[in-house]
Amino acid sequence: IDAALPALGARAAPAAPAPSGVTRTSPYRARLIGNHRLNQAGSEKDTRQIIFDLAGAGIAYQPGDALGVWPENDPRLLEELARLTGLAPEQLAGRDISRLTPAMLAFCAARAPALATGPARDAQAPWHKGWQLRDLLADYPVKASPEEWLALLKPLTPRLYSIASSLAAHPDQVHLTVNILRYEVAGRQSGGLCSRFLADRARAAALFIQPSPHFRLPADDVPIIMIGPGTGIAPFRGFLQERQARGAPGRNWLVFGEQRAACDFYYREELEALARAGSLHRLSTAFSRDQTRKIYVQDRLHEEGARLWAWLQEGACLYICGDAARMAKDVHVVLGQIIAAHGDMEADAASAYLDQLAAEKRYLRDVY
Known part of the structure; x- marks a missing residue:
């Protein structure tokens, strides 16, 4: 369909919504009310429509904004990493254990000679292709003090997703379109921290609106x-x-x-x-x-x-x-x-x- 172009008017973004008091450091815990797979049978992907209930939250957003979601670690992964590090699962719960950073690799290589002569020297090693700290420690045990592990593991950070809805069409709701990252490392199930949290375990999540003033609709008559x-x-x-x-x-x-x-x-x-x-x-x-x-x-x-x-x-x-x-x-x-x-x-x-x-x-x- 390709209709005739209307006359153009002055470009003006819609008025910004009033602030709700919900921020990155003071998020709103919203109930998850929709988790639908968008792919049909035969697809190689797992892409979900995720819907949160905002009723009573006083949260407003504009099309183009992003939603910040605070992920939660998989309890099974916490238990596994706790065994490998000697930390308690509660100590790991608020840490980002999904990323294997260069600092983590250097820390472990300094304490595991076999690692220092293997993956740490080889940019094409398996750790470079989806390994997490759990995978590294499962194959290359490392001993360190609780204080050293806690200093190494950074706090969890929120993930940002483009909002896939309009409040005008879905009052009191916010929708996401999320690709669920899943893969296997040496027989161990792995993947995206936040995407798998949303797809597999979340009943609610702490969230906030991240405004995107650079990505706005123009005036109504502009194509x-x-x-x-x-x-x-x-x-x-x-x-x-x-x-x-x-x-x-x-x-x-x-x-x-x-x-x-x-x-x-x-x-x-x-x-x-x-x-x-x-x-x-x-x-x-x-x-x-x-x-x-x-x-x-x-x-x-x-x-x-x-x-x-x-x-x-x-x-x-x-x-x-x-x-x-x-x-x-x-x-x-x-x-x-x-x-x-x-x-x-x-x-x-x-x-x-x-x-x-x-x-x-x-x-x-x-x-x-």
Whole structure:
């Protein structure tokens, strides 16, 4: 669907919500009321829609904000690491035991000669590919005092997730779209600290709103192009819900990608309903494993370069959310190519055009 472009108005972000008193250091313990797997049978991923109840909390957020979640350690892992370190599980509970840092490796290597001549010298060693402290100590026992362990292990820190909802559509709720990281190390189950907490054990969690003033919707009549593969779709679900609730006339174009359409098309029914209602004017998808040659969102953008350039010429805002290491870089390169080709510019001029869009807050990125 690609409706005619409305006239553009002045850009203005919605008014900021009143502060609730809930902060990183004074979080609100919210009840988890939804934990739904978004993937269908046959998927290689486990991506969840996580929903928290905010009723009575006085918490407000804007589309584009992030939710800070304080994770809790797996009691079984605490027991296991307690045996390996000699600490009590209660002493470990508030520590981040999921990360194997260079400082931890150096500490252990200084006390375990076998480790010093193995993984500590080899950048390609298994510890470098998903090992946690538990895995290291299980294979390379280390003796240290409780005081030394506690000085080494840093306090837990909150994890930030892009909010995947709008209060206008879901009053008293906040939604997340979370990829659950799971893998095996030497026969031991491992993975993401916070994602597995949310998926497997959480009944409630301490949370707070992390405002993202750099990642806001424009005025209602301004068209937007949203590029969000995988869990990068999260803030754009909130954008679309907010614009539908406000009856915003600006056109909305979502570019989404994942592995397979049959099992990894997150929020498909919602998006199709938004399209039928006239709130999602264009939906472009790239499912990398559905054909012999892998196709990604940057490939779809390249194919639709003329249309993208036309939207930009009409004043559209361009948003990217997702992986910073690869996707965002690849998309940035393709955007430069599209601007150069369809704007009849040299590469330097196309790069300057993107810089100007960023300066005008029309090229906004939420990458991680």
